[in-house]
Amino acid sequence: xxxxxxxxxxxELLAVLRDAKSRIVLIAPxxxxxxxxxxxxxxxxxxxxxxxxxxxxxxxxxxLVARFLGAPTFRLVAMLHSDRRIDALIDSxxxxxxxxxxxxxxxxxxxxxxxxxQAIVDGRNSNTALLIEGYANAILxxxxxxxxxxxxxxxxxxxxxxxxxxxxxxxxxxxxxxxIVALLTQVVTLLVVGxxxxxxxxxxxxxxxxxxxxxxxxxxxxxxxxxxxxxxFEASIIIAAAxxxxxxxxxxxxxxxxxxxFLFVVACTGIGLxxxxxxxxQQQALLGAFLFMVPSIILSGFATxxxxxxxxxxxxxxxxxxxxxxxxxxxxxxxxxxxxxLAGQYWPMGVMGVVTLAAAGWLFRRRVT
Amino acid sequence: MSPGLRRLIGLLRKEILQIWRDPSALAxxxxxxxxxxxxxxxxxxxxxRAVPLALVVQRPGALASxxxxxxxxxxxxxxxxxxxxxxxxxxxxxxxxxxIVWLPSDFGRRAAxxxxxxxxxxxxxxxxxxxRLIEGYVQQLWANWLTIRAEAAGGGAPLPLxxxxxxxxxxxxxxxxxxxxxxxxxxxxxxxxxLTALVIAREWERGTMEALMVTRVTLREILLAKLIPxxxxxxxxMAASVAIAVFLFAVPLHGSLWVLxxxxxxxxxxxxxxxxxxxxxxxxxxxxxxxAIIATFLPAFILSGFVFDINSMPTAIRVITHVVAARxxxxxxxxxxxxxxxWSVIVPNGLALAGMAAVFLGLARAIARKRLD
Numbered sequence: 001x002x003x004x005x006x007x008x009x010x011x012e013l014l015a016v017l018r019d020a021k022s023r024i025v026l027i028a029p030x031x032x033x034x035x036x037x038x039x040x041x042x043x044x045x046x047x048x049x050x051x052x053x054x055x056x057x058x059x060x061x062x063x064l065v066a067r068f069l070g071a072p073t074f075r076l077v078a079m080l081h082s083d084r085r086i087d088a089l090i091d092s093x094x095x096x097x098x099x100x101x102x103x104x105x106x107x108x109x110x111x112x113x114x115x116x117x118q119a120i121v122d123g124r125n126s127n128t129a130l131l132i133e134g135y136a137n138a139i140l141x142x143x144x145x146x147x148x149x150x151x152x153x154x155x156x157x158x159x160x161x162x163x164x165x166x167x168x169x170x171x172x173x174x175x176x177x178x179x180i181v182a183l184l185t186q187v188v189t190l191l192v193v194g195x196x197x198x199x200x201x202x203x204x205x206x207x208x209x210x211x212x213x214x215x216x217x218x219x220x221x222x223x224x225x226x227x228x229x230x231x232x233f234e235a236s237i238i239i240a241a242a243x244x245x246x247x248x249x250x251x252x253x254x255x256x257x258x259x260x261x262f263l264f265v266v267a268c269t270g271i272g273l274x275x276x277x278x279x280x281x282q283q284q285a286l287l288g289a290f291l292f293m294v295p296s297i298i299l300s301g302f303a304t305x306x307x308x309x310x311x312x313x314x315x316x317x318x319x320x321x322x323x324x325x326x327x328x329x330x331x332x333x334x335x336x337x338x339x340x341x342l343a344g345q346y347w348p349m350g351v352m353g354v355v356t357l358a359a360a361g362w363l364f365r366r367r368v369t
Numbered sequence: 370m371s372p373g374l375r376r377l378i379g380l381l382r383k384e385i386l387q388i389w390r391d392p393s394a395l396a397x398x399x400x401x402x403x404x405x406x407x408x409x410x411x412x413x414x415x416x417x418r419a420v421p422l423a424l425v426v427q428r429p430g431a432l433a434s435x436x437x438x439x440x441x442x443x444x445x446x447x448x449x450x451x452x453x454x455x456x457x458x459x460x461x462x463x464x465x466x467x468x469i470v471w472l473p474s475d476f477g478r479r480a481a482x483x484x485x486x487x488x489x490x491x492x493x494x495x496x497x498x499x500x501r502l503i504e505g506y507v508q509q510l511w512a513n514w515l516t517i518r519a520e521a522a523g524g525g526a527p528l529p530l531x532x533x534x535x536x537x538x539x540x541x542x543x544x545x546x547x548x549x550x551x552x553x554x555x556x557x558x559x560x561x562x563x564l565t566a567l568v569i570a571r572e573w574e575r576g577t578m579e580a581l582m583v584t585r586v587t588l589r590e591i592l593l594a595k596l597i598p599x600x601x602x603x604x605x606x607m608a609a610s611v612a613i614a615v616f617l618f619a620v621p622l623h624g625s626l627w628v629l630x631x632x633x634x635x636x637x638x639x640x641x642x643x644x645x646x647x648x649x650x651x652x653x654x655x656x657x658x659x660x661a662i663i664a665t666f667l668p669a670f671i672l673s674g675f676v677f678d679i680n681s682m683p684t685a686i687r688v689i690t691h692v693v694a695a696r697x698x699x700x701x702x703x704x705x706x707x708x709x710x711x712w713s714v715i716v717p718n719g720l721a722l723a724g725m726a727a728v729f730l731g732l733a734r735a736i737a738r739k740r741l742d
Contacts, residue, residue, distance in 0.1 A: 029663045037671050040686045043498035047680060092713035093700070096680070114528070123536035124703045126544045127415045127498070128678050133536075134505035141508070144528040155484030156515050156528060157432070158476065162504055165461065167494030175497050187667075191659055283571060286658035287393070287563075294405065294559065294666060299412045303676050304548075305499055308414040316408075334495050335462075 004214050008222025016192060016226060026192070026230065030184045034238055037180055038246055041303070043172040045073050045131050051095045053080035056105040064117075064143050068099065073135045086120060096122045097132050112153065166334045177246045178329040179302045182264070182322050185235040186296065189265050190289050193227035193272030197364075198285035220361045223276075224269045231265040232258075242333070251336030259339060260328035263349040267321040270356025277363040296320045301327075321349050376586045380594035388598060397563055398602035402556045402610050409552050410618045415544040415676075417502045419447045423457035423466040426450070430477035435517070436488075439510040440470070446506070454489075461493055468492035468503050538707045549620050550702035551675035553610045554636070554695045558669040560606055561640025562647065564599045566661040569648035588737055592730075596641055603637045604630075614706070624705030628715060632701045635722040639694040640665075642729025649736035669695035697721045 017023050050068065054061050068074050077095050080086065089095045100118040102108075108115035119136050123129045148155065167174050200206035209219060239257070242248045250257075271292060279285035299306075299313065300322040306314055317323045324345040331337035331345075339346075388394045424440060426433045440448045449466060451457040457469045471489035479486035490507050492500040515528060572578040581591055611629065614620045622629075643665065651657040671677060672686070673695035679687060690696050697718040704714040 033663070033667060036686060036689060037667070040682045040690075041671050041677050042681055043501075043677065045678060045681050049680065088713075091708060091711045093704075118535065120535045123538045124707045125547050125674075125678065126536075127502075127547075127676070129536050130505060131498075131501055134501055134508070137505070137508055137512075141512075141528070148528065157480035157484050157518055158436070158486040158488050158511075160490050160508060160511050161487045162490045162492075162507075164492050164494030164497075164500050164504075167497055167500070170494050170497040170500050172497035175495060187662065191662070282658075283393070287397070290559075290563070290658075290662065290666075291401070293662070295408055297670070298409050304413045304415050305417070305496060307420075308416055308418065309412045313408070313412040316412075330495050 004212075004218045005221045005225070008209075008214065008219065009225045012196065012222060012226040013229070016230070026188065026234075030188055030234055030238070031241075033184060034180055034241055035245075037183075038173065038177050038241075041172075041176040041180070043127070043131070043175075044170075045128065045135065047075040048073055048097060048128075048132055048135075049077045049095045050074045050097045050099065051078040051080055051086070051089050052076065052099045052101070053083060053086065054101045055103040056101055058106040060106050060109055060147070061101045064101065064140075065099075067139050067143055068136075071135070071139060090120065090122050093122065093124075096128065097136065099136070109147065109151075173246060174248050174334060175330065176303075177242045177248050178333045179326055181235055181238045181242060181329050182300070182325045183297060183302060184238055185231050185261070185265065185325075186268055186322055187293065188234050189227050189231035189268040190272045190275075190293055192230050193224065193269050194275050194289035195282055195285050196223050196226075197273065197276035198279045198282045201280065202282055216361050216364045219364060220273065220357065224273055224357065227269045227272060228262075228265050231268065232261060235261050235265070248333055250333055252332035252338065256328065256337060256339045256342055257332045260325055260332070260342065260346060260349070263346055263353060264321055264325040264328075266353035267349045267356065270353050270360060271321075273360035274356050274363065277360050296322050299323075318348070319352075321352050324349050373587070373590065377590045377594060380586060380590055381597060384594050384598045388602070394564060394568065394599070394602065397560055398599075398606045399609060401563075402553075402560055402606040403613060405556045405559075406549070406552060406610050406613050407617075409556075410545065410549050410613070413545075413548050413552065415498070415502075415548070417499055417506070418444060420445060420468070420499075420503055420506075421466045422446045422448050422503075423451050423460055423469040424448045425452070425454050425457050425469060425471040426476075427453075427472060427474040428477060432477050432480050433472050436472065436514050437470075439514055443506065443510060445503075458491075461491070464493075467499065468507075470507065545618060546620050546707060547703055548676070549614045549618050550706040551673070551699045553607070553614060554673060554698040554702055555666070555669045555675055556610065557603065557607055557633075557636065557698075558640055558665050558695045561599075561603050561637055562644040562661045562665040563658075564603060565595065565641050565644030566647045566651075566657045568599070569595060569645065569657075573648070588734065592645065592734060592737065595645070596638075596730075599641055600634075600637055603641065604633065607633045607637065620706055622706055623709040625710055628710050629702075629705050632698065632705070632715065632719055632722065635719060635726055636694060636698040638726035639722055639729055642726050642733055643694065645733035646729050646736065649733050668693045672696065673699045675699050691721075692725075694722060694725045697725075 016026065052065055052068065054065060069076055074097070078089065083100070086098050090098060098120040100120065102116040102118070105115045105117070117140060119133065121129045121132050145159065164170050197206060200209065243250050272289065275288035275292065276285050279288055299309070299317050300320055302322070306317055306323065309317070327345050328342050331342055422440065424437055426437060437448070440446050451460065454469070454471055457466070457471070460466045461469060469489070469491040471491070473487070473489065476486050476488070488511070490504065492503050494500045512528070615622050644661065647660045647664065648657050651660055669675070672690045672693045675695070679690055679696065682690070700718045701715055704711045
C-alpha cells in the first residue's frame with residue numbers, strides 16, 4: 001500500500017505544483033499577506049491625530065501640552081483658539097481626541113483645587129476610544145503626580161505600579177503575528193485539500209481512481225498528505241519570518257509548536273477532505289470551504305477574545321481547531337509553554353482530525369455506490 | 370423597443386431563471402449574510418467584562434478593603450482572592466486569571482503615613498489589547514478610590530488634575546455598536562465578490578460564455594445582464610443585514626436610510642465589479658474562488674479599519690488600504706450608524722467608492738473584450 005500512496009502523493013503534488021498559476025497562488029499570497037497583515041493588524045495606537053484647545057496658556061499648561069506632543073502615540077493636528085471647531089473636527093475624523101485645558105487651570109493648580117482638563121474622544125471605534133483614553137490618562141496622571149511632588153502637595157495614599165508579563169511593552173504585534181501563522185496555515189491547507197476530490201469528481205477522473213486497486217484508506221492518505229506537507233511547509237516559512245523578520249520572541253521549544261502544528265494541519269486536512277467529498281462540484285466545495293473558513297477565523301480568538309463572547313458562541317468555538325492552535329502558538333511563542341501545559345489544547349484537535357478523516361473516508365465509499 | 374433592449378431583457382430573463390432554478394445564488398445573497406451577521410454580531414466583541422483577576426492582600430486592613438471593594442463592585446472584574454503572590458502567579462501561568470493586583474504587607478502603613486504606597490499590578494500581556502483595557506480599568510478604579518479617600522479625609526483634591534472624559538457618538542463605549550456596521554461591510558464584500566466571481570467563472574468553465582459570444586448580444590449587454598440581477602440580490606442581502614443590525618442588535622441608526630442605501634449601492638457596484646474582474650482573470654472556478662478569498666475577505670477583515678485602526682498602520686500599509694473598497698464603506702457605515710449624516714465623511718468616501726466601482730467595472734469590461742480576440 002505504501003507504494004500506491006506514494007504514487008498518488010507524487011501525482012497530487014505534481015497536479016498542484018506543476019501549474020504555474022496555482023503554484024503562485026499557493027506561495028506568493030501567503031507571504032505578501034504575512035508582511036501586509038503583520039504590519040497592519042495592530043491594536044497599538046500611533047500618530048493619533050489630536051487637537052488641543054488651551055484656554056489658559058501658561059507655563060503649567062505648556063508643560064502638559066509638551067508631554068502630549070512628546071509621546072509617539074499622539075500627533076498634533078491643530079491648536080484651537082475657540083470651541084467652535086471641536087465637534088466638526090471630530091465628526092469629520094480629522095482628529096480622534098480633543099484636549100481642552102480650562103481657563104482656571106493654573107489658578108486651580110496653585111490653590112490646590114482639582115484643575116479641570118477635558119478629553120473629548122471619537123467613540124465611533126469604541127476600542128480605539130478606550131485606548132486613547134487610557135494613553136491620555138497615563139500622561140495626565142504622570143503630570144499630576146509630578147506636579148504634586150514638585151509643589152509640595154500631599155502625595156496620594158497609593159500609586160499603581162503597572163507591569164505586563166510575557167509582553168512587557170504590550171506590543172500587539174507579538175499577539176497578532178503568531179496568530180497569522182494559524183490563519184494562513186488554515187487558509188492554505190483548506191484550499192489545497194478542499195478542492196482535490198471535488199475537482200476530480202467534476203472532471204470524472206475520480207471514478208478512474210476508484211477502479212484502481214487502491215483502497216479508500218490509500219486514496220485518503222494520498223489525497224490528504226499533500227495538504228499536510230504543504231501546510232507544514234508554509235507554516236514553517238511563516239514561523240521563521242515571525243522570528244527573524246518581526247522579531248517576535250520564540251521562548252518555547254519547537255517540539256510543542258510542531259506537535260500542535262501537525263495536529264492542526266491534520267484537523268484542517270480532515271475538514272477539507274470532508275467538504276471536498278460532500279461536494280458534487282468545485283463550486284460547492286469552494287462555498288463549503290468558505291463557509292467553514294470565515295466563521296472559524298472570526299470566532300477563533302484571532303482578533304477578538306473568546307472570553308468576550310456569549311456562552312453559546314463560546315461553546316460553538318470548541319468545535320473550531322484554530323481556537324486551540326492559536327493558544328498553542330501564542331503560548332509557545334510568548335509564554336514558553338511546554339507540551340504538558342498545552343495538553344488540553346492538543347487532544348481536541350487530535351480527536352477532530354480522527355473524526356473528520358474517518359468521516360471523509362466513509363463519504364468516499366458512500367459516494368461510490 | 371430597441372433590439373438592444375430586447376436582447377438585454379432576454380438575457381436578464383435567462384439569468385433570473387438560472388438563479389431561480391439553482392438556489393445557491395439566493396443562498397449566497399440572503400442566507401449567508403444573515404447567518405454570518407448573526408453569529409459574528411454575537412461573537413465579536415472587544416469589551417472585556419468580568420475579567421478574572423487575582424487580588425492579593427497580604428495584610429488585611431480598612432484601607433486595603435476600601436481599595437478592593439471597588440473591584441468587587443466593578444462589572445469589568447471577577448476578583449478571586451489569593452493569600453500569596455506566588456499562588457496568584459501560578460494561577461496566572463495556568464490562565465485562571467488575567468492579571469494580579471497585589472497590596473504588599475506594608476501597604477496600610479505607608480498609605481496612612483507618607484503616601485505613595487505601591488500597588489503592584491501585573492497583567493498577562495499576551496493579548497496586548499486586552500491587557501491595555503484591563504490596565505485602564507484598574508487605573509479608573511484607583512482614581513475613584515483616591516477621590517473617595519480624599520472626600521472622606523475632608524475635601525481637598527485627590528490629584529492636582531481632574532480629568533473629564535467625554536466620548537462622542539458612543540457614550541456607552543460598546544464595541545458591538547461599531548463592530549456590527551463594520552461586519553456588514555466585510556460580509557457584503559464577501560457575498561458581492563462570490564456572487565459574480567463564481568457565476569461568471571462557471572460560465573467560462575462550461576463553455577457557455579463562448580456560446581453567448583457568438584450570438585448577436587454585445588459584451589456590454591452580457592455584463593449588464595450579469596450585473597443587474599446580482600446587484601438586486603446583493604442589495605436585498607444588504608437590507609436584511611441592516612435590519613438585523615438595527616432590530617436585533619439594537620445598533621443606533623442616526624443617519625438617514627437614503628444615505629445608507631446610496632452608499633450601499635455604490636459599494637455593491639464596486640464589490641460586484643471586483644468579482645467580474647476576478648472572473649475575467651481566472652477562467653476556472655478554482656482560481657476565481659481562491660482569488661476571491663485572498664483578495665476580498667482577508668483585506669476587508671484586516672485592512673478596512675473594521676477592527677484595526679488605519680491611522681496606526683505604517684505609511685506603506687496605509688497606502689495599500691486605499692485600494693480596499695471596504696475601507697471607504699466601513700468609514701461611511703460607522704459614521705451613518707453612530708454619528709449621523711456627516712457629509713465630510715460621506716462625500717469623500719462615497720466619491721472614492723464611485724471611483725473604485727467605475728475602475729473595476731471598466732477593467733472588467735476591458736479584460737472581457739480581450740478574451741474575444
